[in-house]
Every structure is written in structure tokens, then in C-alpha cells.
Amino acid sequence: MxxxxxxLDVYHRALDALxxxxxxxxxxxxxxxxxxxxxxxxxxxxxxxxxxxAGEFSRPEKARFYxxxxxxxxxxxxxxxxxRRRNEANRSTIDQAMEDYRAIVAMLxxxxxxxRP
Numbered sequence: 001m002x003x004x005x006x007x008l009d010v011y012h013r014a015l016d017a018l019x020x021x022x023x024x025x026x027x028x029x030x031x032x033x034x035x036x037x038x039x040x041x042x043x044x045x046x047x048x049x050x051x052x053x054a055g056e057f058s059r060p061e062k063a064r065f066y067x068x069x070x071x072x073x074x075x076x077x078x079x080x081x082x083x084r085r086r087n088e089a090n091r092s093t094i095d096q097a098m099e100d101y102r103a104i105v106a107m108l109x110x111x112x113x114x115x116r117p
Contacts, residue, residue: 003051003054003055004054004055005050005051005053005054005055007054008050008054008111009107010050010104010107010108010111011047011050011051011054013100013103013104013107014043014046014047014050014069014073014104015047016100017043017046017076017097017100017101017104018043018044018046018047020093020096020097020100021039021040021043021076021080021097022040022043023093024039024080024083024089024090024093024094024097025039025040027088027089027090027093028083028088028089029088032088035079035082035083035088038075038079039076039079039080039083042072042073042075042076042079043072043076045068045069045072045075046069046072046073046076046104049065049066049068049069049072050065050066050069050108052065053065053066053068053069053111059115059116059117060117062111062115063112063115063116066108066111066112066115067108067112069108070105070108070109070112073101073104073105073108074101074105076097076101077098077101077102077105080094080097080098080101
């Protein structure tokens with residue numbers, strides 16, 4: 001029997017986006033470990049908070065975790081913008097990740113609205 005979060009399309013999309021974020025992190029030049037770490041932390045937070053929210057029984061708590069995931073996704077987008085602006089990674093990979101995170105944010109907004117009390 002799957003966990004509740006494993007039934008959510010947004011969770012799987014976030015896992016795919018996490019892989020892209022990891023790939024982008026490996027493209028960063030030496031000396032950019034801070035950016036790589038922040039990108040990793042934020043993209044991992046998206047996945048983890050979706051899982052935590054799905055596992056909650058309380059609707060307000062579900063919404064809280066989904067809001068945290070949404071904010072983390074927006075933070076990932078900011079790090080991707082910085083990376084793209086500095087030409088530090090493959091532009092097409094960044095563009096694909098940006099598209100994934102746009103979709104993730106939209107999916108999370110729908111989830112948040114659906115679980116609001």
C-alpha cells in the first residue's frame with residue numbers, strides 16, 4: 001500500500017525536479033558550493049514538505065506543509081535565476097527545471113486551496 005504522498009502527482013514532479021536541480025548543482029563551477037548547497041536544501045525541502053503535508057490528518061496542518069513546500073519551490077526558482085543570470089550551468093537544463101517548478105507551484109496552490117478549512 002503506497003504512502004499518501006506517493007499518490008500525489010506533485011510529489012513525483014518534485015522528485016523529477018530534484019534530479020534536475022542536482023544535475024544543475026554538479027554543473028556549477030568550483031567555489032560555488034554555497035549556491036549548490038542552497039539549491040539542494042530548497043529542492044529537497046519541496047519534496048519533504050509535500051510528503052509531510054500528505055501525511056497529516058489535520059487540514060490546517062496539511063495546508064501549512066504545502067505552503068512551506070510552495071515557498072521552498074519559489075526559493076529554488078530564485079537560485080535557478082541566479083545560476084542562469086551568471087551563466088553557470090546549461091541553460092536548457094535550467095529552463096526545464098524552471099518549467100517544472102512553475103508547474104509544482106501551481107499544483108501546490110491547488111492543493112492548498114483544496115485542503116483549506
